[in-house]
Amino acid sequence: MEYSHKMASINAAFAFRFYKHIAADVADRNVFFSPVGLSTAFAMLALGAESETKSHIYKGLGFNLSEFEESEIQKGFQHLLHNRPYIKPNETIWTEAEVKIGNALFIEESLKVLPKFSEDIKKRYDAEVLYCNFDNSTAALKQMNDYVHNKTDGEIARVVEGLEPKTTLVFLNFITFTAEWKLAFDTASIREEDFFVNESKTVKVNLMHQESYYKFLHDEVLSCWVVEIPFRGDGIAETYKGDSIVALFILPDEGKLKHLEGALTEEAITKWTSSFLHLYIPKFSISASYDVKDVFQGMGMTDAFNDRADLSGITGEHNLKAPKVIHHAVLHLRESGTETSVVTTVWSKKTFPPVSPPPTLKFNRTFLMVIVELETNNFVFMAKVVDPTEG
Incomplete structure (x- = not known):
């Protein structure tokens, strides 16, 4: 499936569903997220999922594998990241407006990522795999936050606040947008x-x-x-x-x-x-960070976050603990323009x-x-x- 208005429509429906779940939880707070960032992050995670976990991830994004071939969905997301004029990973696109998007997988250093998965996420999503000692939570937090801080030129200072015991896998998705009217x-x-x-x-x-x-x-x-x-x-x-x-x-x-x-x-x-x-x-800047586990479970993506999760496509091991997925977005709007x-x-x-x-x-x-x-x-x-x- 080439990237098309049909796929954009599915992504838009996903955006509204995600928004309604977030807004219901924080009725009196600002809400800010990137549907592009979130959907591409989970499409990337789907590359490492197998069996029901894979279908649940795609279902959460709005895709039924009985109607769409996985290869077509992946090509669509790849086209979205690499062929749109306004967005490319880790690059400045316009003189007047910058969009920077990044995906990173931090995995317990005692595990070994399969070469195919590592190659696929690099080729399709420009994502990096980094090994981390989660037993030393202080050092692990610093490693992840420093990574995002450097990748966003200081725009995002801290994205991960804490880690659960026995964490083995963390997906980070971040996107910044600075624009002029x-x-x-x-x-x-x-x-x-x-x-x-x-x-x-x-x-x-x-x-x-x-x-x-x-x-x-x-x-x-x-x-x-x-x-x-x-x-x-x-x-x-x-x-x-x-x-x-x-x-x-x-x-x-x-x-x-x-x-x-x-x-x-x-x-x-x-x-x-x-x-x-x-x-x-109003002239304003807005940012938000979400651990999206609860939201996506409410949207039907249950198997990716429970003990039944099959993420064996990442390491080859069937007992890989369900990941922590963090999404962080930053927007600056100025009064200046042409x-x-x-x-x-x-x-x-x-x-x-x-x-x-x-x-x-x-x-x-x-x-x-x-x-x-x-x-x-x-x-x-x-x-x-x-x-x-x-x-």
Whole structure:
């Protein structure tokens, strides 16, 4: 199966399922993760799984092995990592925007990884195998955290906080994204305003303001506003027409957050109009780290994390303890952009002339954000911002 919109749709469905599980556990906290990072990490883990464990991993990702050949799925993920203009492992892609993704397997030094597995994950996912003395947990933690710190140029200082007894295998997946908007927000227009975290808590944030044409809509069914804001990426301008990667900012109507979270789908946020808009969004950075074991068990990936796990494709041993899988993502959004950029409205269903006065949309309460690559509709990041000051 070549990488296709069908595979992107499966990945999008996975993204929403994962989001709903995380959001249910931390209703009053920020949520941030990379569907691309998570799905590729588990596709990599599937290479070392056998029997029911393998099928459970793919099922958790949304793939039924009775419908898809494993080789086709793996080719699709390989294409995703190596043939998209915005993402390549451990490389800077744009001058104005950087995406760095990495996968690493830390394994007990008394074990021996099979050459085929090591070669496969290196070839397909640019992943490294590193041996670790988990009996010395302090040294093991330092080794893993130093590795990620170095690979992300200091963006991620600490990703693993602790280890369970008898740990033999840890998968680390990390991704960072630093971007600039296609059209700069005027620094002179930034002002400190209230952001309403909940009914009893308000924090001060710097709101960025922009007056321009945006593709946006109010969805009456989902009870939310959606605004599309393109990122700057001159390095891919010759590859695609229009904007290649964008952020969708989704603002639920008052009191409608739970309704929105329960009903949000890929299809629901693809209907656009275009009009002139006063837009206010907070300037913020966001990061999050998850040990995804409990979440994936809730999504049906049970065999990969219990005593029945068959990961014999990694070492050849059938008693390999189920792995600890940690996902860490970091995003920085700045007000800067290209002062000479022209905002182009393309592929909108309706185009309206500027209205007087222009509508105003202010993201000063809990909102969602999805970063999407438009060529495939692939979801790179998803976030819920409850408190922009949390970082």
